[in-house]
Amino acid sequence: MPDILFRDAIKLGLQEALDNDPSVFIMGEDIGAYGGAYAVTDGLLDQYGPERIKDTPISEATFIGAGIGAAIAGLRPVIELMSISFSLVGFDQIVNMAANIRYMSGGQVNVPMVLRAPTGAGVQLAATHSQSFETWLCEVPGLKCVCPSTPYDALGLIRSAIKDDNPVFVAEPAMLYSKKGEIPNEYYEVPIGKAxxxxxxxxxxxxxxxxxxxxxxxxxxxxxxxxxxxxxxxxxx
Incomplete structure (x- = not known):
């Protein structure tokens, strides 16, 4: 069982999805050329190209909305927010659109979209980058919310989230990105909704x-x- 960093466990899950499913793409602020605020997507632009690793402007409502549209059209977007604090900027898209569309369509339309964001304080950032809004998000009907505590769970939950046919918010504790833990060599998933x-x-x-x-x-x-x-x-x- 190899040791792996928390951030690299998430990256591994993203790479697997990109390799195995052509409908998966990643979109967000500074995720491409810069490699992500916490280096989770470092190197993915060179590996997969700009069609699947898309840098966006600093406009969360815009690119979350674009992700919803892409999901409705049959793709599986993974949207990265630089901080969970910025989910508030896209709250209308997350709560009123992504989480509601399956209900509003009578189950005819799904939104297979993953939203990822670092959460929490303790990494020497300002208060505007240190909120923990996952407790708000988990109250939204139609939106699943996960928060891993180990590299094992980070990989297993991101695998499950990307395969889910409806929106999943992955809250990633910022203090854990550099923590190591074991993952098995064999494939596994961590089921969403099970403690x-x-x-x-x-x-x-x-x-x-x-x-x-x-x-x-x-x-x-x-x-x-x-x-x-x-x-x-x-x-x-």
């Missing part, structure tokens, strides 16, 4: 997601030293 019980316990349950898993793991270790057996649950989605 992960990291550790069984009989006294108390500690529940979190994303970077919060590190915090509750440390808390569980402290409790164990004091005779308290804690269950650890990673929501994931």
């Amino acid at each position: 992960n019980v990291i550790k069984s316990g009989s006294d108390v349950s500690l529940i979190s997601y994303g970077h919060g898993i590190k915090i509750i793991s440390e808390t569980a270790n402290y409790l164990e030293k004091n005779g308290i057996n804690a269950e650890l649950v990673d929501l994931r989605s």
Whole structure:
């Protein structure tokens, strides 16, 4: 089982999708020539070309809307936002359009689109780049939201998200991009909507997601030293 960086696990999932499905393309701010704000898409422009790796202007509502149109037309866009904070600029497109179209069409039209964005503080950016709006987004009917805490889950969830026939928002904790973890050599997917019980316990349950898993793991270790057996649950989605 090789060790891999969190960011590289996501990149691997994107590369697999680009290799295996010609309807997949990636679009977002600085994802091409620059390689992405957190280097997730570094090198993909050279590998796949500008038809499938598309740099966009700084206009989230515009390129999210373009992604919705592409998805309706039969493509599978993966849209990268530079920060989850900027999802607010495209909220109308995400909430009123992408998440609603299947309902408004009576199930006749799907929107197989993935939205990706770094989330959370702790990486020395301003408050305008450090929000955690995934808790808002997961309340939107018609929109699935996932937030991995390990490279294993990052790869497994991005695989599932890209294959989903309706919109999925992948919130990627910015503090985890440089963290390493093991992934198996064999192919796998992490199902959307299923939590992960990291550790069984009989006294108390500690529940979190994303970077919060590190915090509750440390808390569980402290409790164990004091005779308290804690269950650890990673929501994931």
